[in-house]
Amino acid sequence: MPVDPPEGAALPAGKGARIDLSGMTKRYGGAVAVDDVTLTVEPGEFMTFLGPSGSGKTTTLNMIAGFTDITSGTLRIDDRPVGAVPAHKRDIGVVFQHYALFPHMTVAQNVAFPLRQRRVPRAERDRLVAAALETVQLPGHASRYPRELSGGQQQRVALARAIVFSPRVLLMDEPLGALDRKLREFLQLEIKRIHREVGSTFVFVTHDQEEALVLSDRIAVFNNARIEQVGTARDLYERPATLFVARFLGESTVLRGTATPDGSRSRLDLDGFAVRASGGVRSGPAALVVRPERLRLEADESDAGGGGNAIPVTVVEEIYLGAARKLEVLLPGGARGLVREQAGTSSDLRVGDRARLCWHPDDCVLLPDDPTTERILT
Amino acid sequence: MAALLSPLSPSGPAAAATPAEKGGGSRGRARNRPFLLIVPALLVLLAVFAYPVAQTFVSAFTTPSPGTGNFAWFFGSPANVAVLTRTFSTALWATVICLCLAYPYAYLMTVASPRARATLLLIVMLPFWTSLMVRTFAWLVLLQDTGLVNGFLGLLGLGPVSLVRTQTGVLIGMVQILMPFMVLPLYSVMSGIDRRLLTAAQSLGARPLVALLRVFVPLSLPGVAAGATMVFITSLGFYVTPALLGSPSEALISQFMYTQVSGMLMWGRGGAMAVVLFAATLLLIGLLGLAMRAGRRGKAGAR
Numbered sequence: 266m267p268v269d270p271p272e273g274a275a276l277p278a279g280k281g282a283r284i285d286l287s288g289m290t291k292r293y294g295g296a297v298a299v300d301d302v303t304l305t306v307e308p309g310e311f312m313t314f315l316g317p318s319g320s321g322k323t324t325t326l327n328m329i330a331g332f333t334d335i336t337s338g339t340l341r342i343d344d345r346p347v348g349a350v351p352a353h354k355r356d357i358g359v360v361f362q363h364y365a366l367f368p369h370m371t372v373a374q375n376v377a378f379p380l381r382q383r384r385v386p387r388a389e390r391d392r393l394v395a396a397a398l399e400t401v402q403l404p405g406h407a408s409r410y411p412r413e414l415s416g417g418q419q420q421r422v423a424l425a426r427a428i429v430f431s432p433r434v435l436l437m438d439e440p441l442g443a444l445d446r447k448l449r450e451f452l453q454l455e456i457k458r459i460h461r462e463v464g465s466t467f468v469f470v471t472h473d474q475e476e477a478l479v480l481s482d483r484i485a486v487f488n489n490a491r492i493e494q495v496g497t498a499r500d501l502y503e504r505p506a507t508l509f510v511a512r513f514l515g516e517s518t519v520l521r522g523t524a525t526p527d528g529s530r531s532r533l534d535l536d537g538f539a540v541r542a543s544g545g546v547r548s549g550p551a552a553l554v555v556r557p558e559r560l561r562l563e564a565d566e567s568d569a570g571g572g573g574n575a576i577p578v579t580v581v582e583e584i585y586l587g588a589a590r591k592l593e594v595l596l597p598g599g600a601r602g603l604v605r606e607q608a609g610t611s612s613d614l615r616v617g618d619r620a621r622l623c624w625h626p627d628d629c630v631l632l633p634d635d636p637t638t639e640r641i642l643t
Numbered sequence: 644m645a646a647l648l649s650p651l652s653p654s655g656p657a658a659a660a661t662p663a664e665k666g667g668g669s670r671g672r673a674r675n676r677p678f679l680l681i682v683p684a685l686l687v688l689l690a691v692f693a694y695p696v697a698q699t700f701v702s703a704f705t706t707p708s709p710g711t712g713n714f715a716w717f718f719g720s721p722a723n724v725a726v727l728t729r730t731f732s733t734a735l736w737a738t739v740i741c742l743c744l745a746y747p748y749a750y751l752m753t754v755a756s757p758r759a760r761a762t763l764l765l766i767v768m769l770p771f772w773t774s775l776m777v778r779t780f781a782w783l784v785l786l787q788d789t790g791l792v793n794g795f796l797g798l799l800g801l802g803p804v805s806l807v808r809t810q811t812g813v814l815i816g817m818v819q820i821l822m823p824f825m826v827l828p829l830y831s832v833m834s835g836i837d838r839r840l841l842t843a844a845q846s847l848g849a850r851p852l853v854a855l856l857r858v859f860v861p862l863s864l865p866g867v868a869a870g871a872t873m874v875f876i877t878s879l880g881f882y883v884t885p886a887l888l889g890s891p892s893e894a895l896i897s898q899f900m901y902t903q904v905s906g907m908l909m910w911g912r913g914g915a916m917a918v919v920l921f922a923a924t925l926l927l928i929g930l931l932g933l934a935m936r937a938g939r940r941g942k943a944g945a946r
Contacts, residue, residue, distance in 0.1 A: 332842055352845040353854075365843035369861045378857075382848035426847065 281309035281466035282343045282433035284329065289338035291324050298324040300490040301338070311460050311467045315477040316487030317513070322470050325487070326436050329468065331355050342434065353382075358427030358465070362439040364419045366411040372398070372422050373407035379430040397429035398422075400459060417448045424456075428463050437469045441476065453479050474514050486510050502556070508635045511554040518560065518602040521634055524551035531631050536598025540574040542631040550634040557591065557605035559628040562612050563621045574629075578602065578622045580614050594622055696917075703914030713915035723899070727919065730896040731927075733810065733885075734878035737817045741825040741874050742867065744818070749829035749866075753836075764830075771823045779887045782816045783807060786888070808890040816884040821877055825870040832866025833859075868935065872928065879924060896920055 284306040291299040299321040306312045314322035327333035329340060331352030340348045347355055358379075366375050376397055380390045398404050401421040411419055420440055427435055437456075441449040457480055460467050471477055477484050478498045485495045486509070494506040505511035512519065522535040524547045531542050533553050542553055563575070581601075582593035590611060592604045602622055606612060614620055703713050717723050752763045770778060785791050786806040793803045806812040836859060844854035882897040889895070894902075896916060904913035 330846055332846070352842075353848050353850055355846075356848070357846065359843065359846040361839065361843060363837075363839060365837070365839055367840060367844075367858055369858075378844070378849075379847035382853070430848070 283308045285341040287339045290336045292336045297490050302492055309464050311482045313477040313481040313484045314470045315484050320487040321490040322487040326470050330359050330436050356432050358432035358435040360423050360427045360437040360440045362442045364423045371408050376426045376429050393429050397425040401425045416444055435465045435467050508552050508632045516557055518555045520553040524548050541626045542629050543626045552632050552634045553629050555624055555629040557603045559624050560604040561623045563623055573623050573625050576622045580616050580618050583616055699914045699917050702910050703918050706911035713911040717915050726896050726899050734875050737878045738871050738875045740818045745825035749826050749833050752830050753833045767823050767826045779884050786812050812888040813885045816888045821874045824873040828869035829866040833863050836862045
């Protein structure tokens with residue numbers, strides 16, 4: 266269990282490990298908690314596992330930490346297979362949602378705990394503890410007991426304890442889940458800063474899509490024990506690979522119909538009208554996804570032109586958001602659409618008005634239809 | 644104080660329940676109302692416990708003549724002091740053995756499945772629901788030279804060991820009888836310890852055994868203190884078990900008191916022994932409390 270005595274800076278940057286998950290599966294009796302997950306987390310990367318509860322993201326984290334046995338598949342950290350290495354020998358820092366601070370130890374004793382386990386000499390230990398508490402901006406609380414601290418402070422102590430031994434991998438299981446919104450947003454920025462400072466590979470589990478967008482280099486979206494898609498926030502938002510990803514991350518209008526190839530594009534037949542979409546040419550049942558800011562409402566009858574899609578709609582709801590407004594529209598056939606208009610470029614449409622819903626075929630994605638997303642998301 | 648005394652007025656505890664009281668009354672009286680609930684128990688304790696104890700203590704200084712004669716008698720005889728010492732050492736042994744047996748047992752209860760836990764609890768409680776007298780006589784049957792225990796030892800080729808009328812026999816009986824008083828407080832504290840802390844300790848580099856010793860054991864100490872105090876104090880006043888299983892030549896203080904009071908009608912001497920036992924117990928518990936507090940402060944100040 267090497268603790269590299271750092272030169273100069275207490276917590277040197279650029280020492281993250283690479284994590285390779287290959288075909289990782291966890292079964293509990295007949296139930297599959299994690300199904301054939303393959304993923305590589307790059308050294309120093311901030312990777313977020315995002316998904317609804319029960320999607321397998323925490324189980325995957327627990328397998329990386331060594332708290333849960335792997336049923337099948339391999340786990341490598343820096344090309345070393347660690348599936349059979351017990352948790353206390355993996356040198357991985359873990360931060361839990363419930364803090365898991367030792368109530369009978371002071372803040373300093375809590376943070377010193379991993380160093381004592383590694384037989385770090387006293388003087389060195391004191392220096393590292395002070396540096397870690399400095400990093401989480403909690404100096405001067407060293408002799409307090411956890412129960413004397415607020416939730417946010419306790420989570421900072423837990424963070425200090427997890428980074429004090431300079432682990433090359435830091436795992437966080439919904440660490441901000443128990444905190445109120447304001448504090449959560451503040452600590453997100455803190456975690457981002459600490460990630461930059463310590464340079465370890467971070468794996469962060471959350472069910473909060475905003476949190477994932479704020480923090481991550483890349484996001485792995487979990488659903489139903491599998492990874493649906495891995496990519497940057499932009500990839501996931503603009504090029505979702507599955508209907509589940511499209512609906513879980515951000516808002517969108519989803520139109521279901523039957524696709525047929527149409528030149529370089531696809532044609533999607535809906536109830537009584539048809540639209541065109543670019544991208545993967547598919548045939549059969551399909552779902553078209555458009556983000557609200559890509560949609561435009563035109564009050565007049567003039568054609569959008571340029572091969573754009575245009576559907577007659579009725580405005581049924583308006584939500585005022587200050588910098589923007591959201592309009593819900595009713596499409597022929599009963600489907601609903603969501604349009605976001607920036608303040609200043611808004612149309613004058615009101616609830617009850619008829620209009621045309623327009624968008625460019627390049628601004629939407631055509632995905633295989635997946636009726637199971639309805640069940641999970643609603 | 645006035646509010647506390649008011650329920651002792653002629654109308655008594657029953658007044659608390661009358662509708663007239665419920666409707667009116669100042670805020671202060673309303674806040675003190677829960678105290679009324681303990682009044683019946685308090686009265687019973689005063690009448691059948693506090694008064695006789697006070698009487699006994701008074702008699703230690705007044706019977707047969709006023710003064711400290713009874714105490715001079717007690718401390719004047721080395722045999723008496725030896726009995727006191729033996730009583731404390733027996734109680735200490737009983738406590739230590741109980742703790743060693745009960746700690747793993749209570750730990751097992753916290754990790755067992757709900758079904759297994761219920762069974763384990765039943766095993767502890769079942770003897771507890773049987774009469775003390777019956778259990779002690781059962782031990783007498785088991786432990787005598789021709790009893791089951793010696794029969795089994797004989798099968799193994801070990802000669803008969805005299806267990807009845809020895810300190811060992813007394814300890815075996817006491818430990819078995821006092822076990823629930825150790826297991827239950829231990830279990831109640833242990834079941835409140837967050838086991839996820841052990842997972843956290845392992846993630847920080849502690850071997851499972853180290854995690855247990857550094858995290859679980861310190862957090863279980865309040866249960867150890869509660870159980871040990873309970874067993875120790877109960878052991879000090881044990882009468883039936885030492886009387887039946889022990890040797891008259893190695894009597895404990897409660898048997899001595901019985902001899903003095905019942906056999907020789909020396910109420911004052913019995914009272915004096917009770918006072919000495921009471922004072923020694925208080926002193927010991929006080930010292931234990933101080934040591935624990937100092938230990939906690941020492942740990943807190945260590946870093």
